[in-house]
Amino acid sequence: MTPLITDIIRECHRLRSHIHHLQQEIDRGPRVLKSRQEELEQERRAYEGHLETIKRLKLKQREDEGSLKQTEARLARLEEQLLSITSAKEYQAKLSEIAQAKEKKSALEDAILATIMELEEKTAATAEVEKRWAQAQADYTVFQREAEERYARLQQDLQLSQQELNRWEEQIPEDLRERYDKLVRAMGPDAFAAVKHRYCQGCHTQISEQTILELRSGIFHRCFNCGRMLYYAEDA
Ligand SMILES: [Zn+2]
Incomplete structure (x- = not known):
């Protein structure tokens, strides 16, 4: 028995609206995925940035310690030279060199101390930073799996709805x-x-x-x- 045209129209409306919504959902998928990927990328940068900072601080500490050693050696040399100077003018010049070297030594010692303190602070935060990064990756994995399941569901619904629509429209x-x-x-x-x-x-x-x-x-x-x-x- 052929259904009434008004019944066909009713079903076609229902199915075409449903298909339209499904299609919108499916089309939204890639945008949502992209924004989640960007979030994950941001977390990765925060994590890698943290490790990079620690590496940089350690390098700076090593470099400053090297400079400090050189400065101390130079200071010792200058102080030794001071003993053999006879001219008052040269003596004054040497004293001024020594003062400069002492200033540099003190500045390096301050810098090394500040670096060590910053390093301690960063190192203490590492566990928390690693935990956050692991959580972000786990969240993303769950999102990905759910998105795939959702996409498969939508596709199946779309296919079945399209078949049903075709069956109704054939009867127009x-x-x-x-x-x-x-x-x-x-x-x-x-x-x-x-x-x-x-x-x-x-x-x-x-x-x-x-x-x-x-x-x-x-x-x-x-x-x-x-x-x-x-x-x-x-x-x-
Ligand atoms: Zn109207």
Whole structure:
């Protein structure tokens, strides 16, 4: 038995709306994935940045310690030279060199101390930083698995809905086919509207009692105002 055209229109509306939503969900997928990947990348940079800072601080400490050693050796040499100087002028010049070297030594010692303190602080935070990075990776793995499952579900629903839609649309009478296709191409799921509480649900125009009676008995109508293909829906 062939269903009424209004029943076909109702089912086509339901299925085309559903397919439209599924397609939107599927299309959103790559954008969501990209933003999650960016978040993960940010976490990776924070983690790697932390390790990089520690490496840099250790290198700076080694370099400063090397300079300090050189400065101390130089200072010892200068102080030794001081003993053999006889001219007052040369003596003053040597003293000034010694003062400069002492200043440099003191600045290096301060810098090394500051580096050691910063290193201690960073090293103490490493466990927390590593934990955070591990958590970010675990979260991402869960997200990825769920996204894949979700995508498979959506695809399956899409395929089944499309098959069901095809079965309904095959039953559209020949004389309506061209008009139907044209409207659906132009308006998508918006090519249909239910009539509920006597109003077209597409444009909220009142539909005549006569048209409603005809819709209920399965006669094809489009809304005289918005042109949508109509079907009757129980007032709920
Ligand atoms: Zn309308």
